[in-house]
Amino acid sequence: MSKNLVIVESPTKAKTIEKILGKDYHVLSSQGHVRDIEGEGKNSIGIDFNNHYAPHYAIDPHKTRLIETLRTEAKKADRVWLASDEDREGEAIAWHLQQVLELDADTTKRIVFHEITPNAIKQAIVNPRDIDYNLVHAQQARRVIDRIVGFELSPVLWKKIIPGLSAGRVQSVAVRLIAEKEKEATAFTPTAQYRVVADFSSTDVNGKAVTLQAELNHRFATKQEAEAFLEACSSATFEVRQVTCKPTHRSPAPPFTTSLLQQEASRKLHFPVSKTMRLAQNLYEAGLITYMRTDSVSLSALAIAAAQKAIVEEFSEQYHKARQYKTTSKGAQEAHEAIRPAYIENQTAGSNDDERKLYTLIRRRTLASQMADAQIEKTVIEIGISNSNFLFVATGEVVVFDGFMRAYVQSTDDDEEQAEARLPQIAEHTLLTDEQIVATQTYSKSPARFTEASLVKKMEELGIGRPSTYSSIIDTILSRDYVRRANITGQKRDVEVLTLKDQKITRKNKQETYGAEGQKLVPTDLGIATNSFLVEEFPDILNYDFTAQSEKSFDDIAEGKLLWYDVVDKFYKTFHPSILSIEKGKVEGRELGIDPASGKPVIAKIGKRGPCIQIGTATDEQKPRFASLEKGQSIYTITLEEALKLFDTPYPYTVGEYEGEELIVSTGMYGPYIKQGKTFYSIPKDYNPAALRLSEAIMIIENKRQAQMPIKDFGEIKVLNGRYGPYIKYNNANYKIPKSTEAATLTEEQCRQIIESTPTTTTKSTRSRKTGKKS
């Protein structure tokens, strides 16, 4: 039996540490937090406002068995070591464990591992301390304020907008960022300038014929100016004024944090944030990389040494330069290392293509971070114009020594700048011949919308959200339908091109596509409406600095300068009155005008089931009429004409009769459908629901029936077609068919076997905590 029980947060970590500590130590994991605030009866918020905001904690029901195990093991051990992470949350976990496991203060020690290496772990064991209650209280203040914000703000949205919505310190600011970016992008009006590029020919220092492209150091505001300039050029001479050659260098980027990994995996591999995290989790659990939820850029001494060895072996000594990085991000807690390969000598690792790609990305980034600067020679050739003060400028870059670039080059969000090429060697005062000079109308670019990864980057800059939550925040705002992923299609426009060639200016129009953006986050009408309301009514919470300011108070609690409940109280005393001051009634819609037919107002608003148009109000004698917006329409841009047209639908109409019953075509919340008696049949996309023929309707009905027919029917056992493919239904329970089995060939006997061999899942009807989308 082990004398010592060590409790860490992650099971993977537990395994590694147990190996290092040997048989006297039993290492288990808490799997994150073990308790959380929970409501008590009518007090659903779970906070006692009359008793210093005392939170009511309850054990996560999914964790009761785990807690039992930990309790038993703790009783058996002579000493318990609480080894949760060294940050605010980790300290709180240690304290909750102490409470829940009823640990004796005398036999309980708090330790922290700075790295998962034998040395660091043995160091930690000889340097135990006590739980830092100030830090625990700082976490509690954070938790309680988040709870109050979420649980007081969300119900306001249920009343003012629609039920089931949510608001919170993090998610609401994320939505605000997206909503405001959208506003910027749509309000943006491009301005055009004329950019001038010249192609010259000449001879280099060796007398060889060369060509050279150079751009004018000025952009013209008008076509007239650009034309006048070209006119002047037609009689000008061009001469190299100055050639400057400057050595510069470029340094590698730091190794990956969670946010940086998400950004680079998005730019280089086109992975959504959730995919990156899933793959990284797999690599971590397989022992191939270090922990993937971190805000630290630092590497252990061991890792730096291993990287050195790998760099010298794969490249050469010249390519190596040991570096240690410091975090610059706001609110970083640095309980872990940067994300790096566990064994950097492994050039490839992972159990599938995507894992291998991500591993390679992590490995190359880690290597590069320990490599030498790239040495670059930057050449600038300035070309004078005999009758103008402007200059043509050609710049070229030559990589003299690639250094870290051999392993890894960081991407940028706009990959427009392409690597500049080497310039020909041309002596100063050389005369150049202009082959052609082209002035092109160039528009300024609209602000780029957020991708998932660039949103994470922005949130990290603001100190909002944590590495463990970036991915789930995106899931939340998507599932609430505040934002959607969209490919923004580009538009076409004409640009004017003026070309001076052989002393003649020709004018041409060229078409270009602009504004196309792939996989961006855009706000929905619901997101815009919710955000406007929150920004208007709760500007303090929606303030981009709210988190940063709160963090200062939490730091003060951690340093023992403030009492945690005083901080909460100060917040609550200003926050709660703003909740109470909210007036009754829904957020008002946008009045588009008057319906000429009825004389009633036409309002665009967020209805119970999404954006809609309402004619008349509920106070009128008659019921108001409603119509849903069509795809692509917005309550903020729809015109009165477009809105009225929505009421001008053919639905519902009768296509005919089938089996003695009327077939009615209509549209519902899930699209167009055919109704026969009490049965509904969705109309597939390849039909035109506005003018359906009877024959088509019958076909749709028959196809649906066919699909719903049991594949096999053995009486009480049936093989049915479901969403996830064929399955077996028996006794009101469903059973999975093994992938190797062809559903159509199943016999009753085989079905029984499957049913019997399926472990009776303790049908946890205790409703899962994660409720999906709004109904």
Add this chain to the structure above:
DNA sequence: CAGTGAGCGAGCTTCCGCTTGACTT
């Protein structure tokens, strides 16, 4: 991922952060 309509009703929804399984027929 069940279901085909919008006012009222009863009661429900909701936060952030730390971690993995169970289970998605």
